[in-house]
Amino acid sequence: MRFIPTRRRPRSRPLRAARSVAVAACAGVAAALAVAAVPASADASGHGRHRTGTVYHLDCRSGNDASPGTSPGTAWRTLDRVNRQALRPGDSVLLRRGTRCDGVLQPQGSxxxxxxITLAAYGRGARPAIAGGGARAAVFLHNVQGYEIRHLDISNTPAAPDGKARGGIYVLLEDYGTGRHYVVQDVKVHDVPGCDCLQPELDNAGGVLFKAAGSEKPTGFDGIDVSRTTVATVDNIGIGTLSQWSRREPLYPAGTNSFVPITRVHVHGNRLSDIGGDGILVQNGLNPLTERNVVDGFGVRGTQAHAGILSFNSTGATFQFNEVKNGALNPPAFAYNFDAANSGSTYQYNYSHDNGAFMAFCAVPGSTSDGAVIRYNISQNDKGMKFGTFDVPVVATGCAAPQKNIxxxxxxxxxxxxxxxxGGLMNTPISYSNNTFVGRAEGSTVADPNSTFDHNLYSNVGALPPDGHAVNADPRFTRPGGGVLGYRLKCGSPAIGAGAVIPNNGGRDFFGFRVPADTPPNIGAYQGPCAKG
Known part of the structure; x- marks a missing residue:
């Protein structure tokens, strides 16, 4: 998302151009992350509930490829032996805990x-490791479907840095049609160096990546669930979907092929850290849900700007109960981004802190975006950034194509x-209502001539924007700067009951308190009882 306010961007790199421009610490939200739901297809052991096929065992320390592999005592020895087996529905491949397998796991069959088909672990000890050694991917699912991956340790480090695209888990469908049912749960993906290469038409790098490719048979995914997985020290994308089947009117006429949505995407309860580019990216999603994830450090090896959590060319995306922190400052990195070709996005109950910026609004030539709601989020000490001589604000608009209905x-x-x-430069009018803006002691700016402001509270802000119901006062937070619990309101706060009634307000605030539907709410993310003292 290259954040360029005036220059026209190259048409040949629309998705990368769009890149350029925590779960909260309260007990209820943290508890919700800790107990992220287990998909219905898993039993208490973590293996497929409906497993009816053959169970194969792999022991890369003491197995024997000449054995049948159907018991721990007759386990196979190498990944190559697994890759030669035609797997059938209900089959499982279980790797022995405490062992390491070098090479690529590329199972055959759907x-x-x-x-x-389940890829998981057996025995006792540390989770079994697959070390790709710099291959295209350590676990490579190519034109197959119906897989569940659990309890593995996956890395893919080459002998020397080479800047090539590679993945940890890479699911690639080429001219396949619709691939169904992919579960990644409780997997550790780490140390996957690659390139900052996001264009769908090129090779891509990432920790857990799903890609729909080709040009002859419309291709997409139905049913992607990634949960309770850690992704650390990977380049390009931590967890993401990409598609070459992207052209649609009026949102993305600059896309390629016809449009194929990626349906039933749920990314939840994951922890990502030290991500070279984007943390979590959903492209072509139809009503995707991204929730209860923590992204700590993103864009840290980026050659262009990135975001912690975002969608591209998606409809009805919801982002909620996420925490994003410690994004890169140069190139600019944004915790969340209403990116190009999106419609009907909702960002709610998220926590952003210590990033370059909280929120960006950016569409590029050949795209537009229509309809976003950003509500009940907390941005704490996001810094703003420099992009050349331009001060990138905490909430920023500035790309060259219009976005509307925000x-x-x-x-x-x-x-x-x-x-x-x-700060807003062009093309993207935003309706700002009932927000609390608190700047630095010497004053900060709130300036967007394209947008409207109403019933906002401003503290340590210089010249106020036109706001017929502005409250210019200390909001009297309980402990500002001290985490999300610090943004409750003390008794006597001028924010209490000073907001405007907003239709279809979501019904609850950041902390789970009810938002009144017929009486003036509080300004800000807190609607609970005032705190004494």
């Missing part, structure tokens, strides 16, 4: 949602360090 309400934007809290 399962179904009712009888998936509502930004009941959020807290608090920064003791950012010179600019809100």
């Amino acid at each position: 399962g179904t949602a009712a009888a998936p 509502r930004f309400y009941d959020n807290v934007v608090y920064s003791e360090v950012a010179p600019a809290l809100v």
Whole structure:
């Protein structure tokens, strides 16, 4: 998402151009992350509930490829032996705990949602490791479907840095049609160096990556669930979907092929750290849900700007209960991004802190975006950034193509360090209502001539924007700067009951309190009882 306010971007790199521009610490939200739901297809042991096929065992320390592999005592020895086996629905390949397998796991055959093929672990000890050694991917699912992957340790480090695209888990469908049912749960993916190469038409790098490719048979995914997985020290994308089947009117006429949506995408309860580019990216999603993830450090090896969590060319995306922190400052990195070719996106109950910026709005030539709601989020000490001579604000618009129908309400934007809290340059009018903006002691700016402001509270802000119901006062937070619990309101706060009634307000605030539907709400992300003292 290259954040360029005036220059036209190259048409040949639309998705990369779009890149350029925590679960909260309260007990209820943290508990929700800790107990992220197990998919219905798993039993208590973590293996497929519907497993009816053959169970194969792999022991890369003491197995024998000449053995049948159907018991721990007759386990196979190498990944190559697994790759030669034609797997059938309901089959399982279990790797012995405490062992390491070098090479690529590329299983053959497909399962179904009712009888998936399971890749998992057996025995006691540390999770079994697959070390790709710099291959295209350590676990490579190519033109297959119906897989569940659990309890593995996956890395893919070459002998020397080479800048090539590679993945940890890479699911690639080429001219395949619709691939169904992919579960990645409780997997550790780490140390996957590659390139900052995001274009769908090129090779891509990432920790857990799903890609729909080809040009002859419309191809996509139905049913992707990634949960309770850690992704650390990988380049390009931590967890993501990409598609070459992207052209649609009016949102993305610059795309390729016809449009094929990626349906039933759920990315939840994951922890990502030290990500070279984007943390979590969903492209071509239809009603994807990204929730209860933590992204700690993203864009850290980026050659262009990135985001912690975002969608591209998606409809009805929801992002909620996520925490994003410690994004790169140069190139600019944004915790969340309403990116190009999206419609009907909702960002709610998220926590952003210590990033370059909280939220970006960016579409590029050949695309547009229509309809976003940003509500009940908390941005704490996001810094703002420099892009050349331009001060990138905490909430930023500035790309060259228009976006419309954006509502930004009941959020807290608090920064003791950012010179600019809100800034807009062109094409993207936003309706700001019921937000709390608190700047640095010497003053910060809230300036967006294209947008409207109403019933917002401003503290340590210089010249106020036109706001017929502005509250210019200390909001009286309980402990600002001290995490999400610090943004409750003390009794006597001027924010209490000072907001505007907003239709279809979501019904609950950041902390789980009910938002009144018929009486003026509080300004900001907190609607609970005032705190004494």
